[in-house]
Amino acid sequence: MSTRKDLPASTPLSLSERALWFAWKRAHEVLRTRVAEDVRAATGLSDPDMAILIHAADVDGTVRQNQLAVVLGWDRTRLSHHLSRMEDRGLVTRRRVTGGVEVEVTDAGIEIVAVAQPVHAAAVRRHLIEPFTGVQVEHLRQALDRIAAPDSI
Template sequence: MATTPLTETEIALWHAFKRAAEIVRGRIAAEITRETGLSDADFGIVTRIVDAGSSMRQNELAASMGWHRSRLSHQLTRMVDRRLVRRLEVDNGVEVEITDEGRTVAELARPVHAAAVRTLLIERIPADQRVGFTELLQTLADETK
């Protein structure tokens, strides 16, 4: 499939999109880490497990994060060592369960996450453009297109 190279305007759009996503996510993650000690990966895992009712199948957790199973396994090993989660062998797989320590730190991190998202993303988008911006991002994220 032959295609023409990106124009300067298209390249600028691509770079602005990547840079904005990297900076905003990085700053939010840094704020969570500074306030709670959780990495971005830790936060994603503990909040998903809490939201799922205290435990999740490891393969479902990997799918929800868009991660390969080996990446999740390595991350969970570190989190088990820090007593944030525990793994339980169950029929046909592994169940990942939040610990009391993991639940506590997830509860501490949620308001930090909310404040950072509001400050670093939501409040920087004009109020009258937020719905349209959200729809645009959802269109970009739609895997069926």
């Protein structure tokens, strides 16, 4: 298979390259949607809720708001608005500390994550892993790692 690395940047995608791009976009969106819908149906948590709660839980339930923004790749305004909605629902609290704001997962947030994590794991397995053989899963992981590698560009 040609990688077409020698072509000028202005060369349009071939039909197969375009098909690959759109298949990737479609698969990514379908997978994210299916997993998020499974989690929301079981817990009421949105995909962004899960991302925030899991990242905070990974650091013992408390994280600096600016660190959370970096990890999630969100701008500060988006994160602040989302955290306000989560505070209103009793999932997190925020407090000013020297040099910033700390976000802490509440007991209610910890409880809902405990319910959501096995649902999330089952959804990932059902929608991403089970359709493939073990060898195919490993090849897919290797391909995705290669795409995401810092030196892949």
